[in-house]
Amino acid sequence: GIQVEQSPPDLILQEGANSTLRCNFSDSVNNLQWFHQNPWGQLINLFYIPSGTKQNGRLSATTVATERYSLLYISSSQTTDSGVYFCAVEAYTNAGKSTFGDGTTLTVKP
Amino acid sequence: KAGVTQTPRYLIKTRGQQVTLSCSPISGHRSVSWYQQTPGQGLQFLFEYFSETQRNKGNFPGRFSGRQFSNSRSEMNVSTLELGDSALYLCASSLTTGGLGYEQYFGPGTRLTVT
Numbered sequence: 001g002i003q004v005e006q007s008p009p010d011l012i013l014q015e016g017a018n019s020t021l022r023c024n025f026s027d028s029v030n031n032l033q034w035f036h037q038n039p040w041g042q043l044i045n046l047f048y049i050p051s052g053t054k055q056n057g058r059l060s061a062t063t064v065a066t067e068r069y070s071l072l073y074i075s076s077s078q079t080t081d082s083g084v085y086f087c088a089v090e091a092y093t094n095a096g097k098s099t100f101g102d103g104t105t106l107t108v109k110p
Numbered sequence: 111k112a113g114v115t116q117t118p119r120y121l122i123k124t125r126g127q128q129v130t131l132s133c134s135p136i137s138g139h140r141s142v143s144w145y146q147q148t149p150g151q152g153l154q155f156l157f158e159y160f161s162e163t164q165r166n167k168g169n170f171p172g173r174f175s176g177r178q179f180s181n182s183r184s185e186m187n188v189s190t191l192e193l194g195d196s197a198l199y200l201c202a203s204s205l206t207t208g209g210l211g212y213e214q215y216f217g218p219g220t221r222l223t224v225t
Binding site: 030031033035040041042043044045048050086088090094095096097098099100102103 | 141143145147152153154155158160165166168198200202207208209210211212213214215216218219221
């Protein structure tokens with residue numbers, strides 16, 4: 001099946017810093033989503049981005065499907081950005097099944 | 111629009127028992143997927159239902175089963191519980207099944223503890 005690798009696994013930042021999270025996948029995909037999991041376990045949708053670039057406030061994401069990677073940018077980080085960020089992909093050959101990466105744990109210190 | 115709801119939120123069961131978890135999707139969504147999240151295995155796909163039909167299944171034993179009703183609500187059942195079944199069970203809903211536009215929205219999860 002498709003492999004999804006996220007890097008870095010852990011990231012510690014000072015408030016106000018910028019960061020880039022990466023998601024590599026091993027096969028062609030129909031869909032790609034970025035999620036933020038809060039401390040209570042809720043997965044919050046950040047971006048639905050099978051290709052191209054999107055921005056939402058301090059967050060933006062880019063997916064280059066032909067090169068099989070996606071990037072999530074967080075600018076001017078805040079302590080509330082702390083948590084685990086997941087990338088999930090739906091492989092072209094396995095529609096209806098999402099495969100998650102292991103996540104990036106972000107800690108933003110005041 | 112109300113989000114995805116899951117009940118119960120917390121559950122404690124004993125090894126060997128069975129458990130049923132419930133998920134109500136966002137109004138109008140016809141696809142419901144279930145995932146298991148554990149510290150060791152991460153987020154793993156269990157199965158997906160669309161219009162009352164199981165469309166896709168992950169690599170879990172037959173003790174894990176599910177169903178979807180005509181109103182798109184879904185239940186998953188785990189029989190003969192094992193300690194390793196302790197996990198956060200997440201449900202996600204989507205308008206479509208697979209392909210373009212398959213954007214998933216997650217519920218708050220059910221935290222199952224097996225003792």
